[in-house]
Amino acid sequence: MRDLVDEPGHVRRGLPGHKVVVVAGGAGFLGSALCARLIASGQTVICIDNLLTGSADNIATLLRHPRFRFIQHDIITPFTIPGRVDEIYNLACPASPPRYQADPIHTFRTSIDGSLNLLALAERKEARVLLTSTSEVYGDPEIPLQSESYRGCVNTVGPRACYDEGKRAAETLFWEYGAHRGLETRIARIFNTYGPQMDPADGRVVSNFIVQALSGKALTIYGDGSQTRSFCYVSDLVDGLIRLMASDEKMPVNLGNPGEFTMLELAEKVQAKLGRRSAIVFRPLPQDDPRQRRPDITRARLLLGWAPTVPLDRGLELTIPWFAQRLGVDLQHETALVS
Amino acid sequence: MRDLVDEPGHVRRGLPGHKVVVVAGGAGFLGSALCARLIASGQTVICIDNLLTGSADNIATLLRHPRFRFIQHDIITPFTIPGRVDEIYNLACPASPPRYQADPIHTFRTSIDGSLNLLALAERKEARVLLTSTSEVYGDPEIPLQSESYRGCVNTVGPRACYDEGKRAAETLFWEYGAHRGLETRIARIFNTYGPQMDPADGRVVSNFIVQALSGKALTIYGDGSQTRSFCYVSDLVDGLIRLMASDEKMPVNLGNPGEFTMLELAEKVQAKLGRRSAIVFRPLPQDDPRQRRPDITRARLLLGWAPTVPLDRGLELTIPWFAQRLGVDLQHETALVS
Numbered sequence: 001m002r003d004l005v006d007e008p009g010h011v012r013r014g015l016p017g018h019k020v021v022v023v024a025g026g027a028g029f030l031g032s033a034l035c036a037r038l039i040a041s042g043q044t045v046i047c048i049d050n051l052l053t054g055s056a057d058n059i060a061t062l063l064r065h066p067r068f069r070f071i072q073h074d075i076i077t078p079f080t081i082p083g084r085v086d087e088i089y090n091l092a093c094p095a096s097p098p099r100y101q102a103d104p105i106h107t108f109r110t111s112i113d114g115s116l117n118l119l120a121l122a123e124r125k126e127a128r129v130l131l132t133s134t135s136e137v138y139g140d141p142e143i144p145l146q147s148e149s150y151r152g153c154v155n156t157v158g159p160r161a162c163y164d165e166g167k168r169a170a171e172t173l174f175w176e177y178g179a180h181r182g183l184e185t186r187i188a189r190i191f192n193t194y195g196p197q198m199d200p201a202d203g204r205v206v207s208n209f210i211v212q213a214l215s216g217k218a219l220t221i222y223g224d225g226s227q228t229r230s231f232c233y234v235s236d237l238v239d240g241l242i243r244l245m246a247s248d249e250k251m252p253v254n255l256g257n258p259g260e261f262t263m264l265e266l267a268e269k270v271q272a273k274l275g276r277r278s279a280i281v282f283r284p285l286p287q288d289d290p291r292q293r294r295p296d297i298t299r300a301r302l303l304l305g306w307a308p309t310v311p312l313d314r315g316l317e318l319t320i321p322w323f324a325q326r327l328g329v330d331l332q333h334e335t336a337l338v339s
Numbered sequence: 340m341r342d343l344v345d346e347p348g349h350v351r352r353g354l355p356g357h358k359v360v361v362v363a364g365g366a367g368f369l370g371s372a373l374c375a376r377l378i379a380s381g382q383t384v385i386c387i388d389n390l391l392t393g394s395a396d397n398i399a400t401l402l403r404h405p406r407f408r409f410i411q412h413d414i415i416t417p418f419t420i421p422g423r424v425d426e427i428y429n430l431a432c433p434a435s436p437p438r439y440q441a442d443p444i445h446t447f448r449t450s451i452d453g454s455l456n457l458l459a460l461a462e463r464k465e466a467r468v469l470l471t472s473t474s475e476v477y478g479d480p481e482i483p484l485q486s487e488s489y490r491g492c493v494n495t496v497g498p499r500a501c502y503d504e505g506k507r508a509a510e511t512l513f514w515e516y517g518a519h520r521g522l523e524t525r526i527a528r529i530f531n532t533y534g535p536q537m538d539p540a541d542g543r544v545v546s547n548f549i550v551q552a553l554s555g556k557a558l559t560i561y562g563d564g565s566q567t568r569s570f571c572y573v574s575d576l577v578d579g580l581i582r583l584m585a586s587d588e589k590m591p592v593n594l595g596n597p598g599e600f601t602m603l604e605l606a607e608k609v610q611a612k613l614g615r616r617s618a619i620v621f622r623p624l625p626q627d628d629p630r631q632r633r634p635d636i637t638r639a640r641l642l643l644g645w646a647p648t649v650p651l652d653r654g655l656e657l658t659i660p661w662f663a664q665r666l667g668v669d670l671q672h673e674t675a676l677v678s
Contacts, residue, residue, distance in 0.1 A: 104515045104519065105512070105515055105516075108508070108511065108512065108515070112451060112508070137495060139490065151478060151491070151492045151493055151494060151495075152490070152493075153490045154490055154491075154507075155490060156476060156490075156507045156508075156510040156511050156514070156591075157510055157511065157513075157514035157526070157590060157591060158514070161510075161511040161514060161515075162511060162515060165504075165507050165508045165510075165511040166508065166511075168493075168495045168504050168507065168508070169447070169451070169495075169504045169505065169507070169508040171495040171496055171500075171504075172447065172495050172496065172500040172501060172504040172505075173444070173447065174496075175495070175496035175497075175500065176443045176444055176447070176500075176501060177444075180443065187496070251496060252495075252496060
């Protein structure tokens with residue numbers, strides 16, 4: 001087992017009452033936003049990431065903070081950390097189809113072996129441990145609004161299975177450790193999330209549309225564009241994760257924005273924000289692509305007092321400038337990006 | 340990695356053209372029947388079993404055969420076998436709820452780590468490899484007849500999940516190795532199977548009823564007895580497995596008997612066979628217990644030319660004497676067990 005902190009004195013502990021929080025996958029889009037929020041609220045953060053899809057850029061500012069420590073490690077290999085750990089967030093897994101399909105067995109093992117290693121760490125440290133599961137456990141849902149009791153429609157033998165079934169199996173592991181081994185486990189089922197620091201190249205629809213529109217390229221729509229998704233702005237999602245960790249709820253909780261948009265509606269919104277009308281090209285819908293996706297967040301409202309606060313229009317206005325800067329596009333010349 | 344055969348010369352190789360077949364879980368009810376059939380057809384069999392739910396009794400006769408070798412090993416620990424291996428059957432996993440729930444994490448890891456280790460062995464040996472998956476991947480099905488395209492209704496966070504989600508995840512692993520790594524993988528989805536050498540104490544309904552009736556005890560029915568199952572006699576199932584292995588089909592194939600019986604009908608059949616009318620006690624239905632289960636075997640018929648040949652009445656007549664002998668009940672005094 002690898003001991004990951006060779007200089008445990010390096011991480012400066014905070015004030016009494018603060019927490020030491022491990023964030024696996026902390027250099028990813030969502031993980032880095034979570035790390036930043038935890039640092040801002042006074043916690044010590046140990047970020048573990050193999051940098052397979054996460055990026056050192058995402059944590060460049062955090063790396064200078066005395067309460068932040070980054071460790072490059074793949075959680076499928078057993079490891080330990082000396083000293084106290086109070087909370088562990090498992091956000092480690094490639095999450096977009098082109099990325100998680102690049103090495104499906106590794107994706108699968110990240111969810112399963114990675115979860116087992118983090119659960120073992122939580123058991124040793126008596127720490128709370130939260131899994132970021134996914135709306136993908138619902139697969140291609142047959143019902144328009146997915147509550148946590150819906151058992152899903154997932155193909156075990158198809159191109160999305162390495163991610164979907166890996167996450168389903170990780171939920172089972174978390175549930176077992178919570179129900180039978182006394183761990184304080186949490187399971188978040190995250191729906192589509194977007195915001196600054198999304199990987200421009202990972203093939204998600206929000207980043208795809210923004211990058212294509214900013215680059216003056218045609219927007220790609222898979223299928224006829226009538227399939228729907230619900231998009232949650234990253235700050236809302238991070239807030240939901242922190243509330244779930246602080247709660248007593250061991251059963252899965254949906255986190256997402258119930259606002260539902262077709263792909264054509266999203267394309268129009270992006271174009272409207274940029275004051276540009278790009279061409280749209282239609283491509284075949286990939287196998288097992290979900291036709292609809294919308295979270296029932298009744299449990300999150302009741303148990304966590306949580307609901308998203310950032311509407312899609314506002315979220316796009318907060319997101320587009322980051323992509324523009326990243327791509328070197330001067331938004332001064334754009335006319336429409338005004339709230 | 341453990342090298343499991345310290346005396347490779349021990350196993351006598353058969354005639355040219357014969358196969359060396361590894362059967363993981365080969366000391367179980369189904370595994371031992373498969374081993375016996377393979378030995379009878381001239382193959383060399385290497386049986387691997389941790390004897391957690393399998394039993395040395397099941398392979399006592401086989402142990403004397405020069406083409407049979409037994410290795411006590413838990414497949415969740417990586418291992419290798421020297422020499423040629425042509426085919427690998429993965430039947431290793433406790434399969435009845437009380438047994439697989441006794442150590443749920445181990446059950447889960449048997450399906451997943453065990454499959455990974457057998458797939459790695461198959462890759463090294465360029466062997467065909469078959470997974471015995473299960474009708475449990477359909478969970479508590481919403482449709483009366485389950486074809487392989489049905490995606491199931493499985494609770495990821497419940498008492499059956501360690502088995503159901505472990506098997507679903509194992510299917511994904513087999514599919515990935517078949518689709519992307521060039522392995523000759525096979526996936527059988529096995530429905531309820533019964534016959535001699537079932538563990539009398541593992542809590543399955545056929546063995547429960549027979550043991551209770553032979554012991555003069557009341558028959559236990561969970562729920563109101565209207566839930567249905569389909570029961571396949573073991574020799575038919577073994578025939579299906581061998582045909583599937585010999586086929587070219589990498590996608591899942593249901594193997595089971597489409598005859599569908601309620602629990603009350605099964606109880607009556609067992610009582611009729613024994614000429615005894617026992618009392619029936621009703622107990623609450625366990626959480627997530629399937630209400631119906633019936634295989635659509637269209638694919639098995641088309642692809643394998645396979646269908647069950649032993650009706651339930653005949654299968655019970657073949658099974659009851661084995662249990663009677665095991666329990667020391669003299670069936671001479673019974674009147675009805677005549678076909």
